[in-house]
Amino acid sequence: xxxxxxxxxxxxxxxxxxxxxxxxxxxxxxxxxxxxxxxxxxxxxxxxxxxxxxxxxxxxxxxxxxxxxxxxxxxxxxxxxxxxxxxxxxxxxxxxxxxxxxxxxxxxxxxxxxxxxxxxxxxxxxxxxxxxxxxxxxxxxxxxxxxxxxxxxxxxxxxxxxxxxxxxxxxxxxxxxxxxxxxxxx
Amino acid sequence: xxxxxxxxxxxxxxxxxxxxxxxxxxxxxxxxxxxxxxxxxxxxxxxxxxxxxxxxxxxxxxxxxxxxxxxxxxxxxxxxxxxxxxxxxxxxxxxxxxxxxxxxxxxxxxxxxxxxxxxxxxxxxxxxxxxxxxxxxxxxxxxxxxxxxxxxxxxxxxxxxxxxxxxxxxxxxxxxxxxxxxxxxx
Ligand SMILES: [Zn+2]
Ligand SMILES: [Zn+2]
Numbered sequence: 001x002x003x004x005x006x007x008x009x010x011x012x013x014x015x016x017x018x019x020x021x022x023x024x025x026x027x028x029x030x031x032x033x034x035x036x037x038x039x040x041x042x043x044x045x046x047x048x049x050x051x052x053x054x055x056x057x058x059x060x061x062x063x064x065x066x067x068x069x070x071x072x073x074x075x076x077x078x079x080x081x082x083x084x085x086x087x088x089x090x091x092x093x094x095x096x097x098x099x100x101x102x103x104x105x106x107x108x109x110x111x112x113x114x115x116x117x118x119x120x121x122x123x124x125x126x127x128x129x130x131x132x133x134x135x136x137x138x139x140x141x142x143x144x145x146x147x148x149x150x151x152x153x154x155x156x157x158x159x160x161x162x163x164x165x166x167x168x169x170x171x172x173x174x175x176x177x178x179x180x181x182x183x184x185x186x
Numbered sequence: 187x188x189x190x191x192x193x194x195x196x197x198x199x200x201x202x203x204x205x206x207x208x209x210x211x212x213x214x215x216x217x218x219x220x221x222x223x224x225x226x227x228x229x230x231x232x233x234x235x236x237x238x239x240x241x242x243x244x245x246x247x248x249x250x251x252x253x254x255x256x257x258x259x260x261x262x263x264x265x266x267x268x269x270x271x272x273x274x275x276x277x278x279x280x281x282x283x284x285x286x287x288x289x290x291x292x293x294x295x296x297x298x299x300x301x302x303x304x305x306x307x308x309x310x311x312x313x314x315x316x317x318x319x320x321x322x323x324x325x326x327x328x329x330x331x332x333x334x335x336x337x338x339x340x341x342x343x344x345x346x347x348x349x350x351x352x353x354x355x356x357x358x359x360x361x362x363x364x365x366x367x368x369x370x371x372x
Contacts, residue, residue, distance in 0.1 A: 077353040084361040127368055132347040144371040158346030158367035161318040163359035165348065167263040173349035175270040181344035182313055183367075185330040 046117075048093030048110055050075050058082070058090055065089040067124040071114060071143065073097045073131060081129060089127070092117065097130065097139040106142065114143070118150055128156040232303075234279030234296055236261050244268070244276055251275040253310040257300060257329065259283045259317060267315060275313075278303065283316065283325040292328065300329070304336055314342040 043049070044056035051057055058064060068089030072078050078091045094109040117123065128143060130136035140156055147154050160178040161170065170178075229235070230242035237243055244250060254275030258264050264277045280295040303309065312333060316322035326342055333340050346364040347356065356364075 072353065074354075080354040080356065081361055081365070084358045084365065086362045086365045127365070128371065129353065129365075131353055132349055132351040136352075140371070154371045155368040156371050157364040158344060158369060159349070159364075160344030160346040160367075162348050162351065163318055163345070163357060163363060165318040166322075167258065167315065167317055168260075168266040170266065171349060172270045175267055176272045177349060178343040178345075179267070179270065179272045179313070179315075181346075181369075182341040183344060185314060185326070185340045185342050 047078075047091045048075065048095060048113075049078055049091060066122055068127065069114075069117065069123050069125070070127040070129050072129050073136060073139070077129065077131070087127070089125075094139070097133075097135045098142055099135050109139075111143065111146065115146065115150075118147070118152055123152055125153045125155060128154065130156075132157075132159055233264075233277045234261065234281060234299075235264055235277060252308055254313065255300075255303065255309050255311070256313040256315050258315050259322060259325070263315065263317070273313070275311075280325070283319075283321045284328055285321050295325075297329065297332065301332065301336075304333070304338060309338055311339045311341060314340065316342075318343075318345055 040052050041050050042052070042054045044051055044054050044059055046055045046059045049056040049058060053060070065088045068087075069092055070078075070081065070087055070089055071092045071094065072081065073094050073096060075093055078093055081087055082091075092110065092114050094111065094114075096104050096109055098104055098106065098109070118126070126143075126147060128140040130140040144154050144156075158181070159174075160181055161167075161174065165174075167175065226238050227236050228238070228240045230237055230240050230245055232241045232245040235242040235244060239246070251274045254273075255278055256264075256267065256273055256275055257278045257280060258267065259280050259282060261279055264279055267273055268277075278296065278300050280297065280300075282290050282295055284290055284292065284295070304312070312329075314326040314329060316326040330340050330342075344367070345360075346367055347353075347360065351360075353361065
């Protein structure tokens with residue numbers, strides 16, 4: 001399943017687990033439905049999204065802000081962010097994250113195509129929306145460095161308390177980060 | 187247990203649950219130990235912390251920065267934050283949060299004593315470290331308003347992705363907040 005277009009190993013693991021947990025009765029129907037869906041799905045050549053059309057609905061939507069580009073690890077991250085409906089721009093899917101352990105280097109990620117999109121012009125802001133994991137943050141720092149010479153504003157997702165987060169349930173790292181990045185009220 | 191000094195209803199609920207989950211064999215020993223501990227514990231008259239001395243170890247420590255005061259809902263929040271060892275200042279425990287549902291109003295919280303501490307002078311920054319819950323944030327906004335006229339800088343904990351947070355495990359509210367509060371890299 002990791003070879004489905006745009007699905008990285010993490011998403012694939014989850015999909016397989018989810019399938020395995022289903023009763024046998026559900027499985028054949030699911031597999032059939034999946035096969036149909038998979039036939040219709042294509043990878044967007046612009047952003048790496050997986051959709052029923054190429055360019056995808058997001059890249060093809062003229063109401064989307066072309067000047068703002070949100071860089072994510074996986075297609076599932078793009079979908080998660082887009083559900084929040086707060087980002088008005090477009091996306092770029094890396095197809096993974098830098099990982100010494102898994103032997104994933106910069107050349108294995110869609111970084112060249114990201115730079116090419118930026119160099120075509122018209123993009124003002126790059127939002128690095130990597131996971132708040134060690135590998136995600138390593139990837140974000142690497143990309144930020146590659147973008148240093150380019151005329152774009154580079155931002156990253158805020159880190160701190162998640163919505164509903166209670167202090168004595170949070171790990172120390174999150175509390176430390178929330179304190180360090182504290183900001184003026186109002 | 188909610189009447190133990192400094193323990194709010196939330197902490198009390200957790201303590202009771204934890205006790206109930208223990209086997210009966212452990213319970214008598216635990217109750218005995220608790221009784222001994224409780225006898226030795228006092229509430230700090232300065233900050234509301236629960237400690238074996240009054241003023242507490244934090245208020246009595248001359249190395250602690252007197253100019254920075256971190257306001258928390260419960261004693262358990264103070265302990266959680268202090269474990270991270272990142273805050274160099276002192277604390278103020280409200281003893282709860284504003285709650286229409288539980289009938290908790292401003293007069294039920296240690297807000298008067300907070301204002302009195304500030305009015306004595308020497309405090310530059312108030313860090314509002316409420317939980318990222320609806321009631322916590324309502325409390326933070328209320329206190330921020332009460333502090334508007336006073337010559338202190340008011341900050342609050344950062345909100346966003348927790349450490350280790352993966353985008354497609356986060357709720358939409360957290361993703362929306364992380365996007366909204368995105369910040370420059372570097
Ligand atoms: Zn696309
Ligand atoms: Zn104290």
